[in-house]
Amino acid sequence: MAELKFIGGYPTYMREFIDVVNSTRSKRKDYTPPAMSPEAREKILNTYHPDYAPGGKRKISIGQNKGDIGPKEVVDLLEAYPLVEPGEIDLSHIDYDVDILIIGGGLAGTSAALLANDSGIPADKILLTNKLRHGDSNSTMAEGGTQSADRPGDSPVMHFIDTIGGGHYANKPEVVKALVEDAPFIMQWLLELGAMIDRESNGDFSERLAGGFSRKRLHYCRDYTGLEELRVIRDEFRNKGIGCIEYFPVIELLTDGEGRVTGAVLFNFETEEYKIVRAKATILSTGGFGRLHIRGFPTTNHYGATADGIVLAYRVSAKLRDTDTVQYHPTGAAYPQQIVGLLLTEKLRGAGAQPINKDGEAFVYPLEPRDVEASALIKECYVREKGIITPTGMRGVWLDTPLIELKNGEGTIEKEFPGMMRMFNRFDIDMRKDPVLVFPTLHYQNGGVETDLECKTNVEGLFVAGEVSGGVHGKNRLMGNSTLDCLVFGRRAGIYSAEYVKSVKNNRKLTMRHVKKYINMLKKARIKPERRAPILLPEYRGRAVLARMIDIF
Amino acid sequence: MKTKKKSVKTKKSMKTEKKSIMARIAESTKSVTTGVEEKDIKHWLTIYIMGKAYKVPAVLTIMQAMEYAGYKFLRSCGCRAGFCGACSTVYRKKGEYRLQTAMACQTRVEDGMYLVQIPFAPAEKVTYDIDKEDYSASVFLKYYPEIARCVSCNTCTKACPQDLEVMDYVQASLKGDFSSVAEDSFDCIQCGLCAIRCPAEIVHYNLAQLGRRMYGKYGMPEPEHLKKRLGEIKSAKFEKELRKLVNTRRKELEKIYTGRDMEKE
Ligand SMILES: Cc1cc2nc3c(=O)[nH]c(=O)nc-3n(C[C@H](O)[C@H](O)[C@H](O)COP(=O)(O)OP(=O)(O)OC[C@H]3O[C@@H](n4cnc5c(N)ncnc54)[C@H](O)[C@@H]3O)c2cc1C
Ligand code: FES
Numbered sequence: 001m002a003e004l005k006f007i008g009g010y011p012t013y014m015r016e017f018i019d020v021v022n023s024t025r026s027k028r029k030d031y032t033p034p035a036m037s038p039e040a041r042e043k044i045l046n047t048y049h050p051d052y053a054p055g056g057k058r059k060i061s062i063g064q065n066k067g068d069i070g071p072k073e074v075v076d077l078l079e080a081y082p083l084v085e086p087g088e089i090d091l092s093h094i095d096y097d098v099d100i101l102i103i104g105g106g107l108a109g110t111s112a113a114l115l116a117n118d119s120g121i122p123a124d125k126i127l128l129t130n131k132l133r134h135g136d137s138n139s140t141m142a143e144g145g146t147q148s149a150d151r152p153g154d155s156p157v158m159h160f161i162d163t164i165g166g167g168h169y170a171n172k173p174e175v176v177k178a179l180v181e182d183a184p185f186i187m188q189w190l191l192e193l194g195a196m197i198d199r200e201s202n203g204d205f206s207e208r209l210a211g212g213f214s215r216k217r218l219h220y221c222r223d224y225t226g227l228e229e230l231r232v233i234r235d236e237f238r239n240k241g242i243g244c245i246e247y248f249p250v251i252e253l254l255t256d257g258e259g260r261v262t263g264a265v266l267f268n269f270e271t272e273e274y275k276i277v278r279a280k281a282t283i284l285s286t287g288g289f290g291r292l293h294i295r296g297f298p299t300t301n302h303y304g305a306t307a308d309g310i311v312l313a314y315r316v317s318a319k320l321r322d323t324d325t326v327q328y329h330p331t332g333a334a335y336p337q338q339i340v341g342l343l344l345t346e347k348l349r350g351a352g353a354q355p356i357n358k359d360g361e362a363f364v365y366p367l368e369p370r371d372v373e374a375s376a377l378i379k380e381c382y383v384r385e386k387g388i389i390t391p392t393g394m395r396g397v398w399l400d401t402p403l404i405e406l407k408n409g410e411g412t413i414e415k416e417f418p419g420m421m422r423m424f425n426r427f428d429i430d431m432r433k434d435p436v437l438v439f440p441t442l443h444y445q446n447g448g449v450e451t452d453l454e455c456k457t458n459v460e461g462l463f464v465a466g467e468v469s470g471g472v473h474g475k476n477r478l479m480g481n482s483t484l485d486c487l488v489f490g491r492r493a494g495i496y497s498a499e500y501v502k503s504v505k506n507n508r509k510l511t512m513r514h515v516k517k518y519i520n521m522l523k524k525a526r527i528k529p530e531r532r533a534p535i536l537l538p539e540y541r542g543r544a545v546l547a548r549m550i551d552i553f
Numbered sequence: 554m555k556t557k558k559k560s561v562k563t564k565k566s567m568k569t570e571k572k573s574i575m576a577r578i579a580e581s582t583k584s585v586t587t588g589v590e591e592k593d594i595k596h597w598l599t600i601y602i603m604g605k606a607y608k609v610p611a612v613l614t615i616m617q618a619m620e621y622a623g624y625k626f627l628r629s630c631g632c633r634a635g636f637c638g639a640c641s642t643v644y645r646k647k648g649e650y651r652l653q654t655a656m657a658c659q660t661r662v663e664d665g666m667y668l669v670q671i672p673f674a675p676a677e678k679v680t681y682d683i684d685k686e687d688y689s690a691s692v693f694l695k696y697y698p699e700i701a702r703c704v705s706c707n708t709c710t711k712a713c714p715q716d717l718e719v720m721d722y723v724q725a726s727l728k729g730d731f732s733s734v735a736e737d738s739f740d741c742i743q744c745g746l747c748a749i750r751c752p753a754e755i756v757h758y759n760l761a762q763l764g765r766r767m768y769g770k771y772g773m774p775e776p777e778h779l780k781k782r783l784g785e786i787k788s789a790k791f792e793k794e795l796r797k798l799v800n801t802r803r804k805e806l807e808k809i810y811t812g813r814d815m816e817k818e
Contacts, residue, residue, distance in 0.1 A: 032818075038811055050682045053575050136631030136639050157794045158813070164798075165810030173799040181795070184782045194766030196681055196735060196773065203774030214815045224740060227636055231743065235762050239680045247627065297581030302632045324689065337585065337612045338661055340703070341633045352818060374636075382574045393581045405818075419741050422715065423635055426659050511738040537625070540586050545623035 003308065004224060004391060009336070009429035014437075017358055021398050021435050023186050029406055035365040037179035041372045048375040048383070050440075051325050052310045056295050060323070063314055064458075070323035070447075073292040077311050079516070080533035081522060083251045089265065091254065094278045094392065094510070098243070099125040099501045099524070100494075101279035103250045103262060104309070105126055106137035106224070107483055108466025108490035109285035110233050113242050115494025121501065123242045127277060129266055131249035131286075135230050138287050138302050138467060139486060142226025143345035143419060145212065145218040146487070148183035148478035151207060154215040156180040162480060164325050166212040166369050167474025170322060175472050176237035177454050178448075179361035179481070182488040186220060189485045189487075195232045197221055198416075208350040210479040212369040218480045223419040226483055241461070248275070249308065249536050253282065257511040258470065261316055261461035269534075280504040281461055281497040284309050285490065288467040291538040294326055297442040298341025308534035309468035313449045315409040316519050318457045322447030322469040327477055330355070330373035332441025334396030336427045341441045344399060346370075346479045351416065354405040356398040357386035363397075371476045374440040388437060405432055444482065446473055454496035455489050461504075466495040585610055586621045598664035612660035615642055615657035615668065620656025627671035635659040638744030643716070654746045656714045676756040681763070688771035690729020697760045700726055702753035709747035709757055715740050719757050720748050723753030726760055756776050 004011040006345045008020065015361055036044070046052050052408040057069045059080055069079070098213060099121050102109045113128050127132065149159040164171050187205070190197060197219050198206040207216040221228035237244070246505055247269040254263040254276075257456060263278040276441040286309030290301025299305070330342040349355075350365040355373075357363050357380050381387030388396040404412055413432045424431045448470035455463045466486040522529075539546075583589055589610075596611035600618055607622035616630060631639030640657035647665030657670065679696040686692060693700060700723055709719035718737050725733035738761035747757040785791070798806070 038807075046575070047716060050575060050578075055575060058724065132628075132631055133637075133639060136637045141632050141634055141636045149670060150776070150779045152778055152781075153816070156791045157798065158606070160795060160798055161806075161813055162811055164806060168805055169803045176800055177795050181786055184779060184786060187779055191775070191779075192684075192770065194768070194770035196739065196765055198617075198771040199773055199776065203776050204778055205776045209816065209818060214813050216816055220737065224636070228740065231762065232766060235678075235766060238678060239682065241680065295575055296582060298582050298584075300634070302634075302637070303626070303630045338614045338617070339634075339659075340582065378574065378578070392585070395581060419636070422740070423659065426635075427661070535697070537627075539625075540584070540617070540620040541623050541625055542586055542621040544591055545621075549623075 005504065006428070007182045008434060009424070009427055010434065014388060018434055019435050020358065020360040020503065021161045021356050021400055025400065025403060025406065028362050028400070028403065031362065033362050033365050036368060036372065041368070044375045044379065045304060045371055045518050048378045050295050050297070050328055051371070053432065061525050062281060064317055065323060068320070069321050071294045071326055073294050074289060074307060075136065075532060076312070076531040077307050077535065078314050078524065079525070079527050080087050080311070081529050081530040082289045082315070082515050084265065085519070086516045089274055090481055091276055091510045091512070093276060096277040097506070098127045098277065099280050100283065100497050101277050102126065102128045102283045102285060103264065104137070104284070104286035105130045105134040105234070105244070105476070106285060106287050106466060106494070107230055107233070107486035109283065110230065110237050110499070111487050111490030112285060112465055112494035113237055113385060114203040114233060114240065115166055115491045117240055117497045119495050121497035121498045127243040127245070127279070128434045129248045129250060130244070130246045131308070133246050134244055136302060136304065137230070138144055138305060139226045139483065140153050141300070141302060141343070143223040143343060144347040145208070145215070145220035145225045146186070146483040147210070147217050147231070147478070148187045148219055148484065149180060149183040149215065149217050150184045150187060150205065151215070154217055156183070158215055159183065159217065162213050163478060164474070165475050166478040170474035172471035175451070175452060178484060179336055179472055179488050181227060186484060186487045190229060190232065193232050193236055195228055209367060210346055210350050211373060213366040218347065219291060220347060220351060223347065225418045229483060229487070250312060251534060252474045252515060253510065254510045255311050255316055255514045256509045257513040259317065259459065260508065261459055262508045263510050270446035276510065278508070278510055280506060281463060281500040283455070283463040283465060283497055284313055284449065284468055285464070285466045285493070286468050289354070290442050294442055297328065297440070298332060300329060300332060300341060300343040300440040303537065306535050306538060308522055308536065310448060312458070313462065313464065313533045316459050316462065316514050318459045318532045319450045320447060321450045322475055325446040325475040326442065326443035327370060328374045328440040329443035330370055330377050330440050331399055331438040333436065334394050334439040335390045335437040337390070337392050338427060339423060340394065342423070343441065343443070344436065344438055345429065346399060348399065348417065348420065351404045351412065354400050355402050355438070356400045358388050359386060359457065368476065371475055377438070390437065394439065396437040396439040396467045398469055399438045400435045401431040402433060402435065444477055445471070446475055446477055451489070453492070455493035456496065463497045554567070585612055586617050598641040600662055603669050604667065609662060611662070613662055614661050615655065615666070616640055617661050618662040618693060619657070629657065629670040633658045636742060638742035641671040641744045641746050642668055643671060654712045656715055656744065659773050660730060671745070671749060676745060676748050676759060678756070678759045680694060683766055683770060686767065688767060693726040693760060693764065697756070699753060699755050700760065703727070703755060704753055706735065706752060712746045714744060714746060717741060719752060722761060723755060723757060726764060731768040732762055734761060735768035738765060763767045763809065782798040
């Protein structure tokens with residue numbers, strides 16, 4: 001690495017490969033490789049997708065989903081001891097006594113709070129608690145957009161078909177129906193709240209294609225869609241004065257001892273004290289698990305995406321589903337080192353960018369469903385050996401972004417992808433002129449806690465919405481369906497929990513009996529007591545420091 | 554007998570091949586902070602975290618470098634990708650007079666950086682009812698009268714890690730120009746560095762939030778096709794077909810899915 005010379009952010013040896021990409025671009029302008037047949041898709045998935053490659057998973061040995069399989073990293077956390085044991089804390093002093101407790105303020109949790117309030121729950125009877133700041137979440141990072149079938153040539157029926165096919169027919173159909181029917185109402189809601197969704201000059205929404213979709217129905221706000229959606233609903237949340245605390249993760253749910261969820265234990269990150277919440281209903285909206293780095297993959301996810309939600313829910317006997325699949329996004333950054341794993345939105349391919357190998361060839365249809373596209377990239381790099389190797393040894397293929405300008409006119413990238421352009425500019429790369437290097441990255445938790453149309457679970461008092469839930473996306477989520485999922489089911493969780501609360505008396509007990517039971521199960525299964533969860537944050541400190549750390553305070 | 558043996562063999566070799574791909578991927582994507590031995594790191598530099606010197610690998614961001622040095626973030630770390638504004642950082646390089654700002658997750662470490670993070674910006678946010686607010690030029694001064702104190706020093710613009718023309722949109726707000734406030738501030742990640750640096754004590758990013766919502770609600774044209782679709786759904790136009798699909802078996806769904814027509818780019 002020592003003597004590498006850089007031109008426009010790339011070392012000279014990578015420049016030579018870029019010249020090859022440049023030389024084939026004009027030929028590729030009007031050529032797109034054909035989409036794969038269902039059989040070809042099946043084959044490439046089975047051979048190269050990290051979910052199907054052996055060695056990454058094992059059986060869950062205790063609890064509701066005993067016998068199901070999941071990624072080892074996730075099962076490890078399900079089979080882990082609590083951070084505090086029953087008896088170690090005082091449950092008799094209640095710090096917050098509310099109607100609705102919401103855990104995690106991404107799009108799902110924040111929408112739930114607003115709709116609960118709209119449905120008659122007073123602002124001071126709702127508490128939203130956040131592990132980090134309100135909004136430090138996967139939601140803020142959604143670049144690409146949100147799906148909604150609202151153009152004349154499109155319909156919720158087609159949205160349904162695309163979603164269920166993309167999910168390999170494992171989705172819960174009635175939940176998908178709600179998703180596609182609510183979608184246009186979500187767009188209306190966002191407009192009423194003042195979200196700046198990109199428009200054509202006549203006022204029509206600008207809409208694009210995305211992987212696995214048969215119609216253009218991806219709505220976006222430049223490439224800051226999640227940021228815009230979240231900051232708008234969060235601003236409304238603040239206008240309403242709804243209760244909110246930050247740097248206060250939930251470390252355990254509480255039950256009445258008879259299976260109902262009645263509250264939670266909070267932990268103040270800074271003072272390390274605990275607080276007790278009693279709630280008539282609890283909405284779990286803690287997002288996903290990218291920071292578990294399943295199979296060693298880098299991730300697109302935010303710092304707090306550590307699977308806390310499924311761990312907490314599993315301990316109160318909530319049922320999970322589709323635990324066996326994980327979404328790898330085909331195009332994470334593979335270069336430069338500083339941003340490895342960060343997302344290059346699929347919308348780039350929707351706007352015409354193609355994956356290109358080191359010979360300058362377009363080797364795959366750019367908008368296959370994500371799992372198929374990711375498998376094709378892995379094959380290209382590790383089997384066909386047609387990837388580029390970075391100075392730190394990572395492999396990737398090019399994403400030919402200058403093609404976007406060629407197809408849509410100069411200035412398109414600056415206008416529609418300012419976030420992406422800024423990210424690469426910070427490392428001296430101009431993606432309008434040069435392609436960028438990509439490789440699949442860990443992106444999304446496909447499965448999760450099973451819910452119904454009202455976001456209820458098999459556990460009374462526990463509602464679930466957003467990425468932590470399972471069923472909407474089956475075994476593979478399509479782009480733009482997740483922010484939609486969070487908005488649709490976040491709102492529903494708010495509405496139906498508000499309705500549920502009316503039937504609940506506020507004298508329910510707070511116990512950790514379920515935790516005691518869980519510990520007994522763990523012991524019986526001979527699980528070692530060292531493993532504890534939820535982990536709350538990933539560990540990124542340097543090895544050398546950790547080896548010399550002493551615990552004094 | 555013969556065929557059986559053969560099939561066993563191919564199965565086995567397939568397995569080892571797959572395994573090795575995953576192992577090779579994991580090997581090549583090892584994090585420099587947590588996965589690489591010190592002896593394998595060639596390039597180092599020195600940074601000063603709140604004055605203390607630390608030797609860190611040169612290929613890291615400020616955020617990763619602080620972690621390498623042993624800091625576990627509780628605050629000042631959110632998305633790790635330049636979207637949330639949690640990781641505001643102020644630094645000065647050895648021998649330079651300039652005080653600079655950056656997002657720690659999106660900035661390379663440089664030798665001789667003296668840095669500190671700003672995990673929180675104390676700032677006022679007004680509350681308002683967007684449904685009752687008039688779309689009138691005076692709304693900015695009504696809620697954020699301190700904008701009148703702007704001395705056009707441009708410090709906010711210089712502080713902005715997103716390189717937005719912050720002062721320009723504050724000036725536009727004084728004129729009640731919604732579209733400029735909204736468009737110019739659109740890429741704001743609300744990190745708060747502008748507000749921390751402003752001598753006039755303006756809270757630019759909250760002002761901009763108000764402007765964007767007002768513009769989004771009242772200033773942008775309405776999509777007619779959306780209204781039409783809402784009407785169709787309310788009148789249950791798709792209900793029957795959707796109901797049918799909900800009850801359709803997988804084999805049939807597969808046929809419908811693979812046979813559907815695709816819109817072109
Ligand atoms: C980089 C990126 C790009 C994406 N792009 C798109 C896109 O273009 N379109 C699309 O539809 N989807 C996209 N997605 C997916 C989508 O953004 C997310 O799946 C979705 O926003 C998740 O929302 P959520 O509300 O369920 O969870 P989150 O937004 O992740 O919010 C969960 C919150 O809960 C907090 N939390 C976690 N544990 C605890 C705890 N123990 N106690 C308290 N709080 C806790 C977290 O810190 C976080 O703030 C993208 C995701 C990423 C990461
Ligand atoms: S951590 Fe979100 S912007 Fe840096």
